[in-house]
Amino acid sequence: MPKNRRLWRLGATSCVLPADIMANVRVLAPLVDDVQLLFFESAAKSRLPQPLDVQELRDIAEEHDLSYTVHLPTDLALGAASQVERQEGIDEILRLMAQLAPLAPQSFDLHLVREPDLPDAAWLDNLAASLQELSGILGEEKRLVGVENIEYPFGLVAPLVAEYGFSVCLDLGHLVHYGHDLEEGLALLSQIRHLHYHGERDGKDHQALHDAEQARMLGQRLIEVGYDGVVTLEMYSLEKLKASLVLLDEAWLAFFGK
Numbered sequence: 027m028p029k030n031r032r033l034w035r036l037g038a039t040s041c042v043l044p045a046d047i048m049a050n051v052r053v054l055a056p057l058v059d060d061v062q063l064l065f066f067e068s069a070a071k072s073r074l075p076q077p078l079d080v081q082e083l084r085d086i087a088e089e090h091d092l093s094y095t096v097h098l099p100t101d102l103a104l105g106a107a108s109q110v111e112r113q114e115g116i117d118e119i120l121r122l123m124a125q126l127a128p129l130a131p132q133s134f135d136l137h138l139v140r141e142p143d144l145p146d147a148a149w150l151d152n153l154a155a156s157l158q159e160l161s162g163i164l165g166e167e168k169r170l171v172g173v174e175n176i177e178y179p180f181g182l183v184a185p186l187v188a189e190y191g192f193s194v195c196l197d198l199g200h201l202v203h204y205g206h207d208l209e210e211g212l213a214l215l216s217q218i219r220h221l222h223y224h225g226e227r228d229g230k231d232h233q234a235l236h237d238a239e240q241a242r243m244l245g246q247r248l249i250e251v252g253y254d255g256v257v258t259l260e261m262y263s264l265e266k267l268k269a270s271l272v273l274l275d276e277a278w279l280a281f282f283g284k
Contacts, residue, residue, distance in 0.1 A: 032282060034221075034248060035059035035093060035132075036274070037258040042267050047076050051083060053264070055090040057271070060132065060256045068099040068118040080128050087129065095133045095220055095256055096126055104156035105141050105149040112156045119160065123167070132256050133172045133220035135195040138183050146182065154186055161190040169193050172219040175211065177204050193219035198244070199260065203231040216251045222260040225270070234266035234273075235259070241277035249281060 037060030040050040047063060054061050063083075065076070086092060099122075102115035123134060141149045161168045172195030173187045180194075187194060196218045201211045203226050215221075223244070225233040235241060248257070259270050 032278070033252065033254050035256045036271075037062055037093075037095060037256050038267050039064045039097070039258065039260055039262060041262045042264040047078060048082065051086055055086050055092050057267075058259075059091070060093045060095055060258065062095045062097055062135075062258045062260070063126070063131075064097045065099045065122065067101050068114070069121070070114070070118070071099075071101055078125075080126065083129055093256070094126070094129045094131045095135065095258060096122065096131045097135045098122060098137070100137050100139065102137070103139060103141070104160075105138060105144070105153040107141065107144055107148070107152065112152060116156060116160050116163075119171070120163065123164075123170070131170065133193070133195060134170050135172050135174050135220060135222075136192075137174055137176050139176075140178055150182070150186065153183065154190075157186055157190040157192065161192070169219070174222070175200055175206070179206060180211075193217075195220040195222065197222035197260070199224035199226060199231055202226055212247055215247055215253060218253075218255065220255055221248075221253070221257045223257055224260045232261050234261060234263075235270040236273070238273055238277045241274055242280075245274075245278045245281050 036058055038054050038058045039062045040047045041064050043050050043053060051061050083094070087094065098119055102118060103111045104115045106112050119136070138153055164171070168191050172193040173183060174195040175197050194214055194217055196211055196214055198211065199222060201208050223235070224231065225235045225237065227233045227236070259267055261267055261270065
């Protein structure tokens with residue numbers, strides 16, 4: 027399916043090749059509408075710093091009609107017992123948002139990592155303090171931050187996300203992988219900023235898509251709510267990405283034609 031034929035933009039992660047972000051973006055730009063700039067670790071903890079040329083990323087985007095989303099580091103501890111750790115997480119979010127602002131990212135996806143050594147009440151109190159501070163600093167830009175559903179039921183943090191004005195990043199693959207209610211998640215489609223989509227095989231997440239009926243159902247639901255954001259195929263192999271693109275071409279053909 028040609029790029030931009032759909033109502034929504036179809037994206038991939040900057041980690042489909044065993045190479046740095048820039049190399050991945052150069053390969054992906056002709057294939058997809060959006061690239062998720064994926065940061066596994068915060069800069070201070072990264073053992074392999076990623077070269078990042080913001081001007082080149084802008085040039086690639088202009089040449090290929092490409093947009094960007096950003097996956098914030100997953101080691102940010104906004105609910106930690108230590109106020110120092112929480113502040114480090116807030117500072118890293120603000121640093122990345124400022125650095126990447128010239129790219130006008132569609133979303134900054136955030137994991138609110140659970141603290142296993144804390145009772146839920148204490149963890150949620152710490153999260154509330156962090157999100158309140160972050161919300162106050164960001165102002166209207168807080169809507170660019172999409173809190174993603176991960177291994178625990180999203181209902182645990184949903185009230186905080188709503189109270190402090192952040193968006194939702196819905197990961198359909200996580201719903202399936204962790205046995206959460208798929209329909210409950212799909213009911214959020216009209217509210218989400220960013221959608222992650224990937225398959226599961228043999229208990230392993232982030233695999234190639236293989237369920238064509240599920241893909242058709244998703245396409246229909248996205249059309250019904252008029253979704254015009256980004257659907258990122260969140261897998262870490264070019265082979266799996268290409269196989270998933272072929273499946274979606276066939277599954278969504280009835281909606282958009284050749």
